[in-house]
Each structure stands twice: as C-alpha cells, then as structure tokens.
Amino acid sequence: MAKLLWTPSEKRVTSSNIYKFMNVVNQTYGQRCETYPELYAWSIDNIPEFWAAVWEFTGITASAPHTCVVDDPYKMPGARWFPGARLNFAENLLRFRNDRTALIFHGEDKITRRMTYAQLYDEVARMAKSLKEAGVVSGDRVAGFMPNMPETIVAMLAATSMGATWSSCSPDFGIKGVLDRFGQIKPKILFTADGYFFKGSRFDSLAKIGDIVKELPSIEKLVVVPYTQETPDISAIPVAVHYERFISHDPDLAIDFQQLPFDHPLYIMYSSGTTGLPKCMVQSAGGILIHHLKELTLHTNLGLEDTIFYFTTCGWMMWNWLVSSLATGATLVLFDGNPFHPGPGALWQMAQDDGITVFGTSAGYIAALQASGEKPGQNYDLSALKTVLSTGSPLSIEGFDYIYRNIKEDLQLASISGGTDLNGCFALGNPMGPVYAGELQCRGLAMKVVALDDNGNPVVGEQGELVCQAAFPSMPIYFWDDPNHEKYHSAYFDVYPNVWRHGDYIEVTERGGVVMFGRSDATLNPGGVRIGTAEIYRQMDQIDEIADSVVVGQNWNNDVRVILFVVMAPDRILDDALKIKIVKTIRANASPRHVPAKIIAVPDIPYTLNMKKVELAVKKIIHKQTVRNRDALKNPEALDFYADIPELNEP
Known part of the structure; x- marks a missing residue:
C-alpha cells in the first residue's frame, strides 16, 4: 500500500482553478461532479464538451469561431479539431501587455535579466x-x-x-x-x-x-x-x-x-532516433495551445500570481510547455547552465530570490540532489513554493520522501509523464487530490489512458502497456517527409489499430493514480532526458576498431546510465585509449548525454531473424529479467554473454 504523503487543505482545493472548472462543468452540462475521478470520468465520456469547456474557461482568443469541436474523437490518426476556427498561437501567449514581469533569466555566469510583458x-x-x-x-x-x-x-x-x-x-x-x-x-x-x-x-x-x-x-x-x-x-x-x-x-x-487554422503547423519536435534519423513530428498551433492551457491552468493551477520555473534546455519539450505559461500571465524563470554550479543549492537560491511558486525539474536531478546531501528547505526560504513538478523518468519512492522531508512538507508534488510526441502529459498533477509515494496523481482530463496486459485487455492494479483510446488535440498533425503517413502510423498504431501505444509500462491504481515502470522500448533516459540509440550507433560506424555494438540503459541509483557493448574488429582490443576515442567521438557528434557510463567488449550482438538488434532483450538480461520468445532471434545464444557481467555491478 503506497504511503500517503500530502493532502491539500479545503481552502487550497476550493480556490483551485480545477475546482472552479468543475463547477462550470456542473452548471453548464447539468453534472454533479464533486471529485477528480468523477470529473475525469465525465471528461473521457464527453470529449467534445470537455474541450469546448476548456476553450471557454481559459479564454482562448480566436478571430473566427469553430463549427464543431472534433469530427470524430475516436479517429486516430486523423481527428480534426475545431474546424473553422482562426487564431494565432503567439497572440494568445502575448495577451498580457502590461508592466508585470514576464521573464526572469539567470545564466550560470550570474547574469540576471528581467523583461516585462510590455517589453x-x-x-x-x-x-x-x-x-x-x-x-x-x-x-x-x-x-x-x-x-x-x-x-x-x-x-x-x-x-x-x-x-x-x-x-x-x-x-x-x-x-x-x-x-x-x-x-x-x-x-x-x-x-x-x-x-x-x-x-x-x-x-x-x-x-x-x-x-x-x-x-x-x-x-x-x-x-x-x-x-x-x-x-x-x-x-x-x-x-x-x-x-x-x-x-x-x-x-x-x-x-x-496572422489568423490561421487551428491545425496550422506550430512546432517541429524530434523523436529520439532509435531506429534511424530522428522523426520530425509536426504539431499544431491550436492543439498545443489548448492542451498546454489545460495542463497549466487546471492540472498545475497556474495563474497571474505565480512564478514558474522548469529546468530544461531548448531541445526538450518542457521548454515549449514552460513558454506556454505566458498565456496565463505568470512569471517565467529561465535558467541556462549546470544546476549544481557552483553548488547543489544553486537552483534553490534562485527559488528563494525569485519567489518561485512552481518548481519543475527531472527525477534525475532530484536523485542527484538527494545524493549530494543538500537540504533546500533548511537552507533557503521556500515559503512561496506551492508545487514541485518532476518528469523525464519515474521518480523513486525515495525521491518522493526526500522532497517532503528536505524541501517542504506542505506542497503538491506532481510527478508527471507524457512525451515529446504529444508535447504534454498522459498522467500528471491533481491540485484537488492527495499525493502517494511513487504514484502520479491522476490521468489527464480527457486522456482516455488505460494499461493493457499482454492480451490487450485493460487492467487495473497490475502492470501493462500505456495506451490512449481516444484522440487528443496535441497529437502530431503529421510527420515531416512522411507523405503516406507510414512513419506516423508505425510509431503509435501498428500494435493496436486506432489506439495510441506510447511505449511505457504503467499501472493504473484502484484510486486512479498511475505508477510508471519506465520505457517499454529501447529509448534511453539518462538524467530523465530521452535519447536515441541510433545516434550512438551512427558514431560507432565511424570507428574502425569496432565491428558492431549495442547500447542499452541500466537502472542505477534511481536513474538510468548508458551502457555500450562493443564487438571488436579482428585483431583489435578494447583498451583505455580506444574507450577515450569512443567517448570523444560520441560527445563531439551527438551530445554529452549520449556518452556511455560503461563500455564493455562482448563476443556477439543478438539479432532478430530479420536482422534487427534486440536492445530490449539485452536490457532485460542485464536486469536479470526473463526474455521471452528467444526463437525470434537469429542467434539467441548471444544473450548469454550479457548475464552476470561483474562490471555492471560497479559504479
């Protein structure tokens, strides 16, 4: 039984945006919702009405009205949202033009700049x-x-x-x-x-x-x-x-x-590149706007008086998500640099000085902060802080406990999970609900998320594949250079037709929370940042001493570290000089996050019968898990080389 860590006060519940929204739904649609589970159930059963209510509640600016909300909420892909509407994304983010502070920027070199909404x-x-x-x-x-x-x-x-x-x-x-x-x-x-x-x-x-x-x-x-x-x-x-x-x-x-259709292309985001070049996901202006406003206004309870920070780079979708906070009139805090420079309290000093109310980061950062021995609640004045957000990878139970013990007792800890693909969340925070250790508070409103077992049946209280059974506005409108939508279809809909399969293992609890068990595919998540194996393989192809390689993530100290296994070319050995060469090549041509924590020589790499590397099988072996269907492998004996490698038990 998960431990109860926090319950919001009645005042906090009744003053929240989501509580006010629930009352609007009750009045407009004749409902009697009193709890989040009741509101969630209504939202997934009445998807068009829900998104119409979000449009009105968040005050989206449009120059032409929509003729309907969605043509078919169960058509995936291809559902058309808010046809007829004309709007502009930037206009909605710049709706405030006063002297309130819009942006506070902190550089690692101690530069601090402020910019008002008018500026x-x-x-x-x-x-x-x-x-x-x-x-x-x-x-x-x-x-x-x-x-x-x-x-x-x-x-x-x-x-x-x-x-x-x-x-x-x-x-x-x-x-x-x-x-x-x-x-x-x-x-x-x-x-x-x-x-x-x-x-x-x-x-x-x-x-x-x-x-x-x-x-x-x-x-x-x-x-x-x-x-x-x-x-x-x-x-x-x-x-x-x-x-x-x-x-x-x-x-x-x-x-x-410029007044443009709801589905006008806004952002191009990138997949991790696990099987080749990164896929370019094109997302719509209206879809991102309304989805972000739902998450920021209702699930994060963001408003005019808030100051929100998220530790992110411009290469991660959390940057896009953070920037949409401008539409709420909140103050955004931007930080560029290392979060532990000059010490582990760097971001918490900033939180104190700027009066940050919503502090966003990754589970990897929380684990590193915990390991450092830092106690932000003891060393800094965090009286303004109301909410901590964590994403990128599952936050451990120890991470939950650390936050409430060493940061602040009275705050909402919202572990959130979604993806670049939707530029948002499938499961996230609920300002009206309690926080349990190791558990995401809820599935997002109007996100018809379930866990499917190996037979494709929905399950509660046990692990399953995360799927979404209805369309949502922030789905990619298409993939770049994918005229027949083959890449798009294969990315999400090949396993379960007309159902979005995301590639995460989850458990939906009896109370409606979600427990994350990590990726069900081969994408790596060191420090909570998704990276692709193909980007590492492309660098290995340039090194003559390496004949073949496979890369996986190993769970380590509440994070994931990258492990690179290599097969040596004839008459070559893996010595320290070659390891340094591999590290430099990956760092220079991919990024520092792609650099493996361990480089280990093995005699063979397992492949499927159609010659695809089986990274997931290797990952299971090093975690002492059972690999099913070895018959699908061309060389199943190769998996034996990855069992009980002593180096994988060492820092």
Whole structure:
C-alpha cells in the first residue's frame, strides 16, 4: 500500500482553478461532479464538451469561431479539431501587455535579466518586422540552436506570429545531431548564441554553427545573440548577422498576428532516433495551445500570481510547455547552465530570490540532489513554493520522501509523464487530490489512458502497456517527409489499430493514480532526458576498431546510465585509449548525454531473424529479467554473454 504523503487543505482545493472548472462543468452540462475521478470520468465520456469547456474557461482568443469541436474523437490518426476556427498561437501567449514581469533569466555566469510583458511584446514586434523583411512567410521554418534565454522565446513568438513553424535544438548537441534534425526541415532563418556556459566553463558555438551552416544551404540568415562575448566575431560565417543589427529598432510597432487554422503547423519536435534519423513530428498551433492551457491552468493551477520555473534546455519539450505559461500571465524563470554550479543549492537560491511558486525539474536531478546531501528547505526560504513538478523518468519512492522531508512538507508534488510526441502529459498533477509515494496523481482530463496486459485487455492494479483510446488535440498533425503517413502510423498504431501505444509500462491504481515502470522500448533516459540509440550507433560506424555494438540503459541509483557493448574488429582490443576515442567521438557528434557510463567488449550482438538488434532483450538480461520468445532471434545464444557481467555491478 503506497504511503500517503500530502493532502491539500479545503481552502487550497476550493480556490483551485480545477475546482472552479468543475463547477462550470456542473452548471453548464447539468453534472454533479464533486471529485477528480468523477470529473475525469465525465471528461473521457464527453470529449467534445470537455474541450469546448476548456476553450471557454481559459479564454482562448480566436478571430473566427469553430463549427464543431472534433469530427470524430475516436479517429486516430486523423481527428480534426475545431474546424473553422482562426487564431494565432503567439497572440494568445502575448495577451498580457502590461508592466508585470514576464521573464526572469539567470545564466550560470550570474547574469540576471528581467523583461516585462510590455517589453516582451515590443521586442517580439520588432523581431517579427525584421523576419518579414528577411523574407519569412507563413509555412517557412525558423530554428533555434540556442540556450534557454529570453531571445529564444522572442524568436519563437515572432516566427509563429507570422505563421512560420519553429524548431529548436540545445547548443550542446553535436554537429551530426543538429544536421540530422535541421537537415530534414530546411529552416530559412537560424538563431544561435555565440556560446554558452556549463560547470563554470565557456563553450564556443560559432565554430560548430559555422560547420552546420555550410551543410544547410536553406539558411539565408544566421542571427547571432551575444551571450559569452559582448561582440563576437562572426566574420567567418557569410550569412551571419548580430542580433542587434538584425532586429528592427522602430518604436511602438504592432504585431500583425496572422489568423490561421487551428491545425496550422506550430512546432517541429524530434523523436529520439532509435531506429534511424530522428522523426520530425509536426504539431499544431491550436492543439498545443489548448492542451498546454489545460495542463497549466487546471492540472498545475497556474495563474497571474505565480512564478514558474522548469529546468530544461531548448531541445526538450518542457521548454515549449514552460513558454506556454505566458498565456496565463505568470512569471517565467529561465535558467541556462549546470544546476549544481557552483553548488547543489544553486537552483534553490534562485527559488528563494525569485519567489518561485512552481518548481519543475527531472527525477534525475532530484536523485542527484538527494545524493549530494543538500537540504533546500533548511537552507533557503521556500515559503512561496506551492508545487514541485518532476518528469523525464519515474521518480523513486525515495525521491518522493526526500522532497517532503528536505524541501517542504506542505506542497503538491506532481510527478508527471507524457512525451515529446504529444508535447504534454498522459498522467500528471491533481491540485484537488492527495499525493502517494511513487504514484502520479491522476490521468489527464480527457486522456482516455488505460494499461493493457499482454492480451490487450485493460487492467487495473497490475502492470501493462500505456495506451490512449481516444484522440487528443496535441497529437502530431503529421510527420515531416512522411507523405503516406507510414512513419506516423508505425510509431503509435501498428500494435493496436486506432489506439495510441506510447511505449511505457504503467499501472493504473484502484484510486486512479498511475505508477510508471519506465520505457517499454529501447529509448534511453539518462538524467530523465530521452535519447536515441541510433545516434550512438551512427558514431560507432565511424570507428574502425569496432565491428558492431549495442547500447542499452541500466537502472542505477534511481536513474538510468548508458551502457555500450562493443564487438571488436579482428585483431583489435578494447583498451583505455580506444574507450577515450569512443567517448570523444560520441560527445563531439551527438551530445554529452549520449556518452556511455560503461563500455564493455562482448563476443556477439543478438539479432532478430530479420536482422534487427534486440536492445530490449539485452536490457532485460542485464536486469536479470526473463526474455521471452528467444526463437525470434537469429542467434539467441548471444544473450548469454550479457548475464552476470561483474562490471555492471560497479559504479
């Protein structure tokens, strides 16, 4: 039986947005919902009415009304949401234009900047004018290779205000990782900073971006934001221009928000690249807007008086999710750098100074904080803090206990889980409900999520495959360069027709909570950040000493560490020099997160009969789990090499 850790007060419940929303539903639709389970049951049984209520409750701005909410909520993929509506994503995020603080930016180098909603609107207006003058039109792609700083948000809002589609990568990505993504979508304008800071060191981005631009002929302008230098030298990159020279300096500009269909392309997000190049998932402006507003307003209880922080890079969907908080009028805190620099209390000092009410991070960070011995609740004034959010990987029971013991007793701990694919959550927080150790509070409203056993039957109280049995607005509208929708279909709908299979193992508890058991596929999750095995394999292909390889994640100290197994080429051995070469290659061309914690030589790699590596089987073996259906393998004896490897029990 899971331990009860926290129960909200009656005042907290009745003052919450979700409680007020429930009353609106009761009044509008003649319901008698009094609890979250009752509201959830109504939402999945009345999907069109639910999303219509969210539209009204969150005050979405549109210039033309919708003719219906959804044509068929059980058509997946292909459900059409809010046809007829015309709106603009950026206009909804910039609905507040006053002197309240919109953004607070902290760089690891101690730089702190603040921007009001009025200042943000003005800078977006000036950037939009410059993008238009640079030839950007609706449907073009504008991309960012940027730290998590205000200029990134300005660029995204300016681009989307005119109907361009935004995509971004973190600057710690290697050249190959960036080209694998931006090379597919061919952006017209690329934003970058001259560098970034991490663990007290400065990293240059200009040399890397120069090589990237050479391989991307679609880029007509590279806009360089000065961050680590006042006036960086960009003379070696012909298409480069300084941010201040590019942006218009005309005063009092008004933004011409292009009014576009609900399903107009807003973001291009990327899969982890487990089986090849990352899949480019195109998500709609209206779908992301209404889905984020549901999660932020109802499930996170975010409002005008809140200050929200999420530790994220611009290459993770939590950046997109965080930025949508602007639509609620809250203050956003942006941080770029290492969360433990100069010490483990760095982010909590920031939480104290900025009065953060909602603190978002990853389960990996919580585990590392716990290991450091840091006690934020004892060392900092966290009186403003109301909610802690954790995602990226399952938060351990020890992590739950640590937060309530060493951060704050009276707060809502919302462990949340979803994916880049939907730019949101399947299971997340419930401001009206209790928190139990190791358990996500609830399934998201109108997300018809169940756990299916091996026979495809819904189960409660036991592990199963996470599926969603009804459509939701933030589903990708299509995958890039997938004219027949084959990639899209195979990503989610091959196993259960017309049902979204997400690739997580979960348990839905009797009380409606969710327990996460990790990925059911081979995607890696070190530090709570999803990365793909294919990106590592592509680097291994460049190393002559390696004949073959397989990479898996090993559960380790409440996190996941990357384990790389290699088969040596004839007459080659795995020595320290080769290990260093492998690490440097992966770090330079993929990212630091892809670097394996262990590199181990093995005599063979298991394959299926149709010559696919069986990463999941290897992962099961190293975790001492049973591998079923060995007959499907071409060389099942190879699995025996992975059992009881002593090195896997060592730090």
